[in-house]
Amino acid sequence: MKEVILGLVGVGRIGVMHANNIAAVNEELNARGISVTLRLTDVAEEHARSVAAGLGAEFLPSVEALIASGIDGLVIATGTATHPELIRAGVDAGIAVFCEKPVAMNVADSLPVLEHVQSKNGVVQIGHQRRFDAGYLEAKRAYQAGELGWIHSLRAVTCDMTPPPVEFLATSGGLFRDCSVHDFDILRWLTGREIVEVYAKGSNNGDPAIGEVGDVDTALAVVTFDDGTVGTVSASRYNGAGHDVRLEIQGSRNSLTVGLDNKTAMESAEAGVEFPNGESHKTFAERFDQAYRSEMAAFVELILGLRENPCTPEDAVAASRVADAAQESLASGVAVKVAFASA
Ligand SMILES: NC(=O)c1ccc[n+]([C@@H]2O[C@H](COP(=O)([O-])OP(=O)(O)OC[C@H]3O[C@@H](n4cnc5c(N)ncnc54)[C@H](O)[C@@H]3O)[C@@H](O)[C@H]2O)c1
Structure with a gap:
């Protein structure tokens, strides 16, 4: 079994959905010899602890602790303003990143992130789920x-x-x-x-x-x-x-x-x-249920080198x-x- 550990930061509206989808994707990927483990964090600690408990996932007290715990991929589902610093943190740690759209609040704020990702040869998938x-x-x-x-x-x-x-x-x-x-x-x-x-x-x-x-x-x-x-x-x-x-x-x-x-x-x-x-x-979660699960499975495949990046930061910034x-x-x-x- 190939093991992939995903660290999710942010369990608000969409983060909870991603957490549930990671659990569902794990079941689907098990049949292909891939096992996915979820760890998560959120500044709203009590809420995050209860989401983690509900899914049998591990709660960690901060993004730093999440990254230091040895994850293979960082899933960012926090508010847009925090995306640049969290993308950098994942890329600097040398791990693959999935970040919800958009890369930053606007193009001007996105360009330094793009440059950073490119200079570090970072692997970053952006969450435009309709592509799935x-x-x-x-x-x-x-x-x-x-x-x-x-x-x-x-x-x-x-x-x-x-x-x-x-x-x-x-x-x-x-x-x-x-x-x-x-x-x-x-x-x-x-x-x-x-x-x-x-x-x-x-x-x-x-x-x-x-x-x-x-x-x-x-x-x-x-x-x-x-x-x-x-x-x-x-x-x-x-x-x-x-x-x-x-x-x-x-x-x-x-x-x-x-x-x-x-x-x-x-x-x-x-x-x-x-x-x-x-x-x-x-809701959008209902409408794109299949697409959100497929994009999370694609992120696991991207981490394992089984596919091309389905939505690069360059695509998202365009x-x-x-x-x-x-x-x-x-x-x-x-x-x-x-x-x-x-x-
Ligand atoms: N792809 C889609 O269809 C889709 C749909 C909805 C939202 N989004 C995107 O997802 C992102 C989140 O949106 P949302 O509606 O879930 O927001 P939200 O406010 O409901 O949830 C954000 C969560 O992140 C946590 N958080 C914020 N900063 C943090 C930090 N530094 N460290 C740890 N936790 C932190 C908050 O406590 C909150 O629980 C936005 O960028 C939004 O554009 C995408």
Whole structure:
């Protein structure tokens, strides 16, 4: 049995999910002769101790203690502002790092991290889990196989049912950086093209506290790709019908929608149409359950040298460049060119 010890830092909203997924992935990988052990830490010690106890994982009192305990991979699921120092800590210790998106609060803060990782030949996977989602994978396959022809329009949608806590939003960098960055990443990944310009608008018709911390609850960006193709990326925190993540790709030969199934969070207005008729997803954890588990399994495989890095920090920063441009456009009211400064 090959043994892999993962050290998880941060067991908040997404960290708890990763902790559970690591336990599930361990069971799946056992059949392939791989065993995964989890150790974890969080500054909220009592909560972390109880998460650890529930999973039979070891609790350690700090990141330093976690790293010193001899882990093979560091999983970072703390708030975005802490990512740079924790990525550095993992890379400096010579261990592989999985870090939740984004690399840092913005591109300017990400570039020194990229340089550091490159100078140390660090192995860092960023958590853009949609790259593992079966629907997005099928859309990419179909596009690359020529089944859609050339793409004339792309429409990406990401809607939460309810907003995360305002305290989280205050430090999230804004709706485009926190939420739509997943769409910017997947659009680059799927089309193999760069987004070169963004024009964004937003609105605040929900809790005024969201506006007070400088964010919007709903936004839409018109994006232009380097071959002139146009698309839209929209997001909202108030989608009562359910957690709705879709991508419509319309091409000269055929069209596909990712996320259109019985659980899609909407109803048809047409008489007699009962599709979709299932219970909608309520959270991102539910919607991307399979993808989050697959990305954690991929991290274990990356540590063992069994696969290429599925999402490098360079990939993630490229998506962040688009998110930065969208936030700038939202603030200025004019279209913004995406900066392509070399990292
Ligand atoms: N990939 C996705 O779909 C997705 C979804 C949600 C969040 N995220 C990302 O995950 C990150 C965390 O988001 P969240 O919603 O889980 O946040 P959260 O605030 O719920 O949880 C963060 C946890 O980290 C702990 N923490 C903070 N600093 C720490 C430190 N220095 N050492 C140890 N513990 C520390 C906090 O106590 C908290 O428990 C963010 O960067 C966010 O962008 C990604």
